Amino acid sequence: MLALLFLFLLFLSPPPILSVNQEGLYLLRFKHGLSDPNQSLSSWNDNDETPCNWFGISCETPALPRVTSVNLTGLELAGPFSSSICRLPFLSFLSLNNNSINTSIPADISDCQRLQHLDLAQNFLSGSIPDSLSEIPYLRYLDLSGNSITGGIPASFGKFRHLENLILLDNFLNGTIPRELGNISSLREFHLAYNPLSPGPLPSELGNLTNLEVLWLTGCNLVGQIPASLGRLTRLQNLDLSINRLSGSIPSSLTGLKDIIQIEFYNNSLSGKLPPGLSNLTTLRRFDASMNQLTGTIPSELCELPLGSLNLFENRFEGTLPESIARSPNLYELKLFNNKLSGELPRELGKNSPLESLDISYNAFYGGIPETLCEKGKLQDLILIYNSFSGKIPTSLGKCQSLRRVRLRNNKLSGTVPEKFWGLPHVYLFELAENSFSGPISGKISGAYNLSNLLISNNQFSGSMPHELGHLGNLDEFSGNDNKLTGQIPASFVKLGQLSKLDLSDNELSGEIPLSGKIPSQIGSLSGLNYLDLSSNAFSGKIPLELQNLKLNVLNLSNNQLSGELPALYANENYRDSFVGNPGLCGDLPDLCPRVSTGKNLGYLWILRSIFILAAIVFLVGVVGFYWKYRTFKKNKKGIGMSKWRSFHKLSFSEFEISGCLNEDSVIGIGASGKVYKVALSNGEEVAVKKLWKGTRKDDSSDELGKFEVEVETLGKIRHKNIVRLLCCCNSGDCKLLVYEFMPNGSLGDLLHSNKRSLLNWPRRYKIALDAAEGLSYLHNDCVPPIVHRDVKSNNILLDSEFGAKVADFGVAKVANGVSKGVETMSAIAGSCGYIAPEYGYTLRVNEKSDTYSFGVVILELVTGRLPVDPEFGEKDLVKWVCTTLDQKATADHVIDPILDPKHKEEIERVLEIGLLCTSPLPINRPPMRKVVKLLQEAGPDNKSRSARKDGKLSPYYYEDGSVQRKEDGSGQASIV
Structure with a gap:
């Protein structure tokens, strides 16, 4: 009976409450110290018996539910790194890569005694590396890259006995490389690139690391010579010592690196000759010793190697290019530009190898162009500019359908150009200028449907221009000046809607009706044309009034046989030089034509x-x-005085008109630095006036006023077609005004994110991106001193009546910082929400790369049509939303603005890639704006480029086939990396 009663009571009692084990409690404590905006750790709760089924957690076996791995990569976790996780007694793998952990590495991390893999890369870690890390006895993999860690590399790291991967690149480490690292005999990869170390030598003790496969020390401020002891690293595959200050000769001992695939020595101060014995490096695919002070010739034995890439440009080599280089079976890229090489090219160059790129610009090569360059049908880039090549273009190149860039400028080439060479279907840059070519432009040119730049000036081309030129719908520039072209301008030119520059000066052009020897009136329909030079020809008749429809930066019709009156727009002194030398041309300009x-x-x-x-x-x-x-x-009375005005352009209005028109009815915008007014002047002209916010009395001090004057004077001197002109300014202490040209289509941001978005089709969006990039590139590279915009955003890109883009408010954030310190907005500091580069949050450093990031966000806006910050994204911004969507969907269809025409998809995707490159989390990976311009120019239809990837073993950047990507080309521009 008692047994039955016990069973009955047991049945009625509630089931026992299960709780997670001790390891789970440690993990929950670790979780509670972090911010988890995406709720990625929502499965972590105390209802489970063990944490083995939690997200990111792995256990030894089901039978032994002991936590061995915690992988929380890329979850946007934020907060401090808690060493409580080290209480997991069997933890061997820990990765917090690509999060927002923002404290220093705790000293008691050494409590993780069983840890073998520790990855804390791509966070916001600061402080120094604790010495105690070396007390983790079994650690094999340590990655702290992409943080803000300072201090030196602990000498105690020499105590590691099992460490195989030491990755510290892209931090703020100082000090020098400790020689004790030479004691880590197990080390296979050592990545220290892009750290501002103190000037110091490369320790010879690193030659003891006989298991080393990768030594990546780019940009580490190394000085002195390359140690000969590195020749003992017989397992080394990648040796990268580029962008340092190394001097002396290249040690001959390096010829013993029997497994080497890549050697990077570019941008140092190395001297002497290349060492003998390079033929021993049978696995070498890439050798780059560019930008040094090497002398002598290129050893023929180097050319006998099956090289993937040979780059020796910007040295002081002298001598010829050996015939044996043509026998290299795997040679696909040969770049030797900016040297003092001479002689003829090997006659069989390209015959036995799938040559894709040949750039030997700026040398002293002579003789003919080899017939075999495109024997394998792979040649894409043929760049021979500034040499002394002579003879004709080989007819075989007319069959080279793979060509994309042809640059033969400034040689001694002559004869007629092969007909098929004019019509290569994938060529977008065709440059034959400054040679002695003769004969006509072939009608076959209609086949070059991708052609963007046709540069044939300073030759002896003759005959009439074929009407097929009008079929080149992508043509942006046609420079055919200084030739012997005759006849009339083909009527088909009016179809060239993308044409921005037309230079046919110094020819013998004339003709009768339908053009009547006249400049065709239809030329006024070329809305994109901003450069027109038809000088020194034999054009007659009147100047068509339709020219007034163009927005020309350059107009030259001088030295022709034109007659009649000038169009009203051009009948002023500013255009006098555009019309001189036309005896029958009259107008209101004195002495322009004879008076009776x-x-x-x-x-x-x-x-x-x-x-x-x-x-x-x-x-x-x-x-x-x-x-x-x-x-x-x-x-x-208390307003603006005459002495306070400063003009930067010739004005057709009185500055005093401005102050009387600044009323609230004319406000068209309010920003962080002030109000913007639209002012209609008495002469019919419209201008935009920015009235900066008043500051404190301190802001009105003479020092601050002087600073304002200096900065605004710098802005007033800027002249560029893609920069909004600052016409004049006023600084009376109480009032500061900036008067700009008026842009009728407003800002890109207002138009793109409104019901007028449909006005922005893809060709317009692409042109806006290119225009804005050129404006920023001008500020960064051509202004002295360089100007960092600091507030690049779509609202600061203004559009003219033809949707041409101009950058506005450059430098004003800096000016505003001196006059409106009381305004607590991000725009007054260094950017706007959604556009600020991630490094600003922890370094407070703003430079050109910060502008590049912000411009990348603008590109993503143009592609997606979305705002940079949108509630739909949750905690993400536009950059993270695009990256996450692409990772999840694996296609760009889910991010491209659905109103864009699908026929442009390929081009849109290429521009999207450029935007993602510009918004790289690491500033070092973002291209300069000058390169962004080049990439956008090359992102035309069917201009497919090989994608680069970062390879864990062979850094820094490789193509999918394993070959390395070049960082520069003959134009001096950095390539996409």
Whole structure:
């Protein structure tokens, strides 16, 4: 009976409450110290008996539920790193890669005694590396890259006995490389690149690391010579000592690196000759000793290797290119530009190898171009500019369908260009300028449907221009000046909607109706044209009024046979030089064309009459001006004085008109630095006026006013077609005004994120991106001193009547910082929300690469049509949303603006890739704006580029086939990396 009662009571009692084991409690404590915006760790709770089924957690076996691995990579976790996780007694793998951990590495991390793999890369870690890390006895993999760690590399690291991967690149480490690292005999990879170390030598003790496979020390401030002891690293595959200050000769001992695949020595101060014995390096695919001070010749034995890439440009080599280089079976890229090489190219170059890129610019090569360059049908880039090549272009190149860039400028080439060579389907840059070519432009050029730049100036081309030129819908620039072209401009030119530059000066062009020897009136329909030079020809007839429809930066119609009156837009002194040398051309410009005289007395009478009329005008203007000045002065006693105005362009209005028009009805925008007004002037012109916010009394000090004057004077000197012009400014202490040209289509941001978005089709968006990139590139590279915009965003990119883009508000954030310190907005500091580069949050450093990041966000806006910060993204911004979507969906269809025409998808995807490159988390990986311009120019239809990837073993960057990507080309521009 008692047994039955016990069983009954047991049945009625509640089941026992299960709780997670001790390891789970340690993990929960670790979780509670972190911010988890995406709820990635939502499965971590105390309802499970063990944490083995939690996200990111792995256990030894089901039978032994002991936690051995914690992998929380890329979850956007934030907060401190807690060493409580080291209480897991069997933990061997820990990865927090690509999160936002923002404290220093705790000293008690050594409690993780069983840890073999520790990855804390791509976080916001600061402070120094604790010495105690070396007390983790079984550690094999340590990655602290992409943080803000300072201090030196602990000498205690020499105590590691099992460490195989030591990855510390892209931090702020200082000090020098400790020689004790030579004691880590197990080390296979050592990555220290891009750290601002103190100037110091490369320790010879590293030659003891006989298991080393990768030594990546780019940009580590190394000085002195390359140790000969590195020749003992017989397992080394990648040796990268580029961008340092190493000197002396290349040790001959390096020829013993029997497994070497890549050697990078570029951008040092190495001297002497290349060492003998390079033929021993039978596995070598890439050798780059560019930008040094090497002398002598290229050893023939080097050319006998099956090289994937040979780059020796910008050295001081002298001598010829050996014939044996043509026998290299795997040679696909040969770049030897910027040297003093001479002689003829090997006659069989390209015959036995799938040559893709040949760039030997800026040397002294002579002789003919080899017939075999495209024997394998792979050649894409043929760049021979600034040499002394002679003879004809081989007919075999007319069959080279793979060509994309042809640059033969400044040689001694002659003869007719092969017909098929004109019509290569994938060529987008065709440059034959400054040679002695003759004959006509072939009608076969219609086959070059990708052609963007046709540069054939300074030759002896003759005959009429074929009407097929009008079929080149992507043509942006046609420079055919200084030739012997005859006939008329083909009527088909009006179809060239993308044409921005047309230079046909110094030819023999003329003709009859339908153009009647005239400049065709239809030329006014080329809305993108901003450079037109038809000077020194034989054009006749009147200047078509349609030219006034163009937004021309350059117009030159001088030295022709034009007649009639000037179009009203051009009938002023600013365009005098554009029309001189046309005997029958008349207008309101004195002496532009001959005047008919009726006698000497009549001439005197005319002169006297003119004097009296001029005197009367001056008097009236003086009276009116005095009255206006007095009235304005009375109206604005405490306002703006004449002495406070500064003009940067020739103005057609009085500055005093501005102050009377600044009323609230004319406000068109309010920003962090002030209000913007649209002002309609009495002469019919419209300008935009920014009135900066008033500051404190300290801001009005003479020092601050002087700073304002200096900075604004710098901005006023800027002249670029993609920069909004600063016309004049006023600084009266109480009031600071900036007067800009007015942009009728407003800002890109307002148009792109409104119901007018449909006006921005893809060709317009692409042109806007390119225009803005060129403007920023000008600020970064061509201004002295360089100007960092600091607030690049779509609202600061303004659009003219033809949707041409101009960058605005450059430098004003800096000016505003001096006059509105009380305004606590990100725009007044260094950017706007959603556009700020990630490094600003922990370094407070803003430079050109910060602008590049912000511009990348603008590209993503153009591609997606979305705002940089949108509630739909949750805690993400546009950059993270695009990256996450692409990772999850594996296709760009889910991020491209759905209103864009699908026929442009390929081009849109290439521009999207550029935007992602610009928004790289690491500043070092972002291209300069000059390169961004080049990439956008090359992102035309069907211009497919090979994608680069970062390889864990053979850093830094490789193609999918394992070959290395070049960082520069003959134009001096950095390539995408």
